[in-house]
Amino acid sequence: MGHQISRRTLFRTASGLAVAGTLGSALSACGGGTGAGSTSSDLTMIWWGSDDRHAAYKKALASFQKSNPKIKIRETYSGYDGYFDKFNTNIAGGSAPDLLQMDTALVAQYARKGVLAPLDSYVGKALDLTGFSKTLLAAGTVDGKLYGVPSGIGVNQLTVNRSALEELGLELPDREWTWADLKAISTQVYKKSGGKTYGVDDGGGGTLQAFEVFAREHGETFFSDDGKKLGFTSETLQEWWEYWADMRKANASPPPAITSAAHNDLTKNAVVIGKALFTFDSGVYGAGGSITDAQLDFLPTPQGDFSGAREGNFVNGGVLLSATKASKKVADSVKIMDFFAQDETAIKDMQLLRGIPPTEKARGLIASGLTETDKLNMENADYIAQRVSKASNALPAPVPPPQGADQIWDLLFQSNLAVAFGKKSIKAQLGEFFDQASGILGG
Structure with missing residues (x-):
């Protein structure tokens, strides 16, 4: 459970x-x-x-x-x-x-x-x-x-294969970690495993939760309050895609074929198939239990590591x-x-x-x-909820997503894959993404 x-x-x-x-x-x-x-x-x-x-x-x-x-x-x-x-x-x-x-x-x-x-x-x-x-x-x-x-409390978190992490001689990161910390430990996982395991699944497109937190750290939202346009800038999305391009280049994240195969199929999630040790809030551990036998633990989505970064995590309502x-x-x-x-x-x-x-x-x-796993899960959610409630620089909770949101999310995933497979440059894909998103929300 x-x-x-x-x-x-x-x-x-x-x-x-x-x-x-x-x-x-x-x-x-x-x-x-x-x-x-x-x-x-x-x-x-x-x-x-x-x-x-x-x-x-x-x-x-x-x-x-x-x-x-x-x-x-x-x-x-x-x-x-x-x-x-x-x-x-x-x-x-x-x-x-x-x-x-x-x-x-x-x-x-x-x-x-x-x-x-x-x-x-x-x-x-x-x-x-x-x-x-x-x-x-x-x-x-x-x-x-x-x-x-x-x-209930819904939070955006990472699920971690803690047992495999410890077998590699690595410790679970502190909850106050950053995106730089995620890259560092993910790179260590690849090296310590002899290239058999990547650190974290590719969050560049398919993981809405992660990007939304990242955008909020920049003071931006995923959708505008009226739902008629995107709430984040091209610069923020470019920074996001560049981060994940660096993660793939460093073998901190798996190649695009693994990411593509896992889309809408949790049984092929990188953590479930043993190809990564960290995965974003994706359903690997859910109301029906866990779909992996690994000992799991949980962490907040990383914090921004730049000057003026805001609290990006938030609580939603299940x-x-x-x-x-x-x-x-x-x-x-x-x-x-x-x-x-x-x-x-x-x-x-x-x-x-x-x-x-x-x-x-x-x-x-x-x-x-x-x-034990449920306790760890609830402790992490409590930690995030308390941190968000105390944060003076957190944005209001996101508005409910508008009509067409599903198309935007899929567009984000497919755009990241186009970059990962080398079909498009980040700059070219940015223009195409915002043009198509505008048409979806304004249509």
């Missing part, structure tokens, strides 16, 4: 954003998505996840219904693939669920289409969000209104619980949200299956029952 967060579990989120591309047509079929909602007398709730997450939700909801016998819950759950396809179909047919698990990458699109119910009028009353930071709540906030309650605007049972849905946010039974039942719990109280309740 573990967790993988975010807005940014790219290997599922990008596909989710593509699915959301059908949202506009689905809504037009039902007059804007504000139809009758579920016609059942039961409250309908849907979510996606692993079998462990399904079992935990069902156990917690059984406890809720014992205390709230008048609220009958009809549960529907599945894997992530097809989840939003079905949701869109239900919206179009006027049978949207009352309560759903929502992806932070999609909340803005559904909120702006009128699908989700704003929750602000319930906060401090039926919905107790004591202990939730403003930064965390930003993950469910769109245009100043709250449309989803975050399930998955969300949201109510649909068409529902006649929003108040009852809010009771369930409050239950998962604050009830000790629910917190203990869910453990890390919706991410690292969002409050200090909740994290304290589950700490004693965690595996």
Whole structure:
């Protein structure tokens, strides 16, 4: 059991954003998505996840219904693939669920289409969000209104094969490390392994999380607040690609063939196949457990090592619980949200299956029952969250990604590969990237 967060579990989120591309047509079929909602007398709730997450939700909801016998819950759950396809179909047919698990990458699109119910009028009353930071709540906030309650702390981190690192006689870097430190230890890994293992997988394009942190260290965001353009400059992206070109040249990162093969396929991730010891937050260790037998550990994304560098790391909200605007049972849905946010039974039942719990109280309740790897994961997330909260120079939390974000992320990946394979110079690829990105966001 573990967790993988975010807005940014790219290997599922990008596909989710593509699915959301059908949202506009689905809504037009039902007059804007504000139809009758579920016609059942039961409250309908849907979510996606692993079998462990399904079992935990069902156990917690059984406890809720014992205390709230008048609220009958009809549960529907599945894997992530097809989840939003079905949701869109239900919206179009006027049978949207009352309560759903929502992806932070999609909340803005559904909120702006009128699908989700704003929750602000319930906060401090039926919905107790004591202990939730403003930064965390930003993950469910769109245009100043709250449309989803975050399930946990999501952070951008590196997952490390610690056992293999120690076998090479190397120590885990300090959490206050920099990009220069990452290059140094990655180069050492290659040398100490006799050229058999690279240090870190190539973050130049496929790792949105890493670049977003890097841009924020430069005082820039990935997208503008209105989502109509990119928030970072050509100079920042050039610096980023030059860093990774140097990493590949130094054999600190693997060649592009390995990077390309791992795109959207975690089983071919460089750490999983033994070709690297560090990987960016990619799902190697997730809600379904680890897909490698190695002893893992975790580190924050490195800090900027230049004068005036800002705190680039940030906290996001895992998955969300949201109510649909068409529902006649929003108040009852809010009771369930409050239950998962604050009830000790629910917190203990869910453990890390919706991410690292969002409050200090909740994290304290589950700490004693965690595996060693889970404890290391939660400690790192706590460390990042505390550092971000204390930073005076951190930017506000990122806005939810706009329509077309999935295309931008894929463009970033493919652009980095073009440079890595030597098909394009960095300068030529920069011009092409910004031209295409402008067309995607402005189209």
